[in-house]
Amino acid sequence: MTSIAARTAAEISQRGRIRSAAFQGFFEGSIKAMLIALTLLSVLTTVVIIAVLVEETIGFFTMADHPEISLWSFFTGTEWSPLLGAKPLFGVLPLISGTLLVTAIAGIFAMPVGLLTAVFLSEYASPRTRSILKSVLEVLAGVPTVVYGFFALTFITPYLLQPLSSSFGTYNAMGAGIAVGIMILPIVCSLSEDALRAVPQSLRDGAYALGATKFDVTAKVVIPAGLSGVVAAFLLALTRAIGETMIVALAAGGLAQLTANPSQQVQTMTAYMVQIFLGDAPAAGVEYRSSYAVAFTLFLITFIMTWTGAVILKRYREEYE
């Protein structure tokens, strides 16, 4: 026979609830310290990325046996031929133009289609249609990018582009660009839709009460009100397009050339990096090191774009109650 008080005390201590205040304080403190350490990991990641890229890039620009490489020749040179020819040339412009060409094609496809689909989802679709379409977009968003590269090679180029014009080769900027566009479509669409749905219903109702048509409401009220979100969605999607690797490595070709012709093959910054890291370029060689300089350029471009997106969202957001 034990007293109720003793039994209760035994039950409580079995569940481990009785702790001294000092232990509790120590426990809370160490948990907090651990969480801070985990948070600092992501800061550390950024620091190490920048440190590695800066160090290797400086190494590339100061190579003793390649005095001709300078910041100026790197950013203004119009020829990128690190592996061919007697004298390697490192002018990054063809790689940047290739990247921008593919990104522009992707954007021209994905931004209007994505925004209009978002409008359809948020303004026109019934809840049932909406949930079906959302799952279609979720499937598209989950497809690995290498699959889109395969799609560009086996469907877009041979069945859509080559029947249009015989100038399209197996590898071309157009096919890769469209595939990248398909890849970023769900991003444009779901983020824009979030922005449009965040516009309060009262604004729409107000416009309808004034006799506006659905077009008036959408084009003159909802889209302007959600514009900062839509622009941020575009920027984020374009950033993804610039950094996309597997599609362009498969479908855009491997020839770095300064061209705006979408039927030609181009090499993007990411595709060049794949070429170097897959190949057997010696780790101390100039072409291997050049990939770090390219990576740094890519990092800076995407960093600036993401940052701009964050600023736009923060500064130009229309707040509604």
Add this chain to the structure above:
Amino acid sequence: MKTGRTIPQAKRILSNRLMWAACLGATTIAVLVLSALLITIAIEGTGALTWSFLTSFASRKPAQAGIIAPLMGSIWVCAICAIVAIPVGIGTAIYLEEYARRSRIKSLIQLNISNLSGVPSIVYGILALVAFVRFFGIRTADDAWTFGNAESIFYLQIPFGPSVIAGGLTLALVVLPIMIISSQEALRSVPQSLRQAALALGSTQWQVVWHVTLPAALPTIMTGAILSMSRAIGEAAPLLVIGGFLLVFQTPANLMSDFTVLPLQIYNWAGRPQSDFHKIAAAAIIVQLVVLLAFNTIAIIIRQKLQRPLQS
């Protein structure tokens, strides 16, 4: 009012119809694209999808090639990625949402995380190559710290070299920002009243998190975790940089094993000119998509079954 102009009714009706048609057209394009993608892959791939394709190693002859090595590689790498990225992501989210006060440092960390989510995955590959594969050059592969013997499952060497563990940690870096952001959103959606009630009962801050906030946010966090993992399992670029092998003739035995993953194998086969290789690439894509579909289904089930309304 500055507009003195009235737009004729016919024109307004027309613009309204056009807008509807344009929106419907755009949506149709999205659906058509997905159908074309799935149909192309199904036509190319179903013929090559056999049991022996799932259980054989890669081969020079497309008819005898299989995906057992990349399939097991994907499972290993994804498991390591999950073990690292999910707890770290949730921990970071808890700190930022439940502990950190509004401050300049907090908003800088937040900005840093959103910037990290925009960094191309191939750049993470470079970081991983230097940090995990080469350990910043502090030790070379010939002169590595070794733990356990090479036959044991606990065998480990530092630097890791292009091994399964390096691959898993690389993917963990890639998906960490996504994991943090989705967990933060999940925690943010827990009503403040629940926390206040727990605090009023004398709970410490961690007790509030552990017994109240986390359980309430867990279904949403799990959904985010599964979506992060489906991103990880589809990544190829960073693994290509760290030296994931394109042809592997063994399944991983421990953390130091060579590996390849499904997307890398697909890349290898899709990049060849012969159409027979395109067929097995498509078959591998079908396997990959089935895995992803399973992931998405689990996420949807969790979202629908476990999510209880928190406010009535």
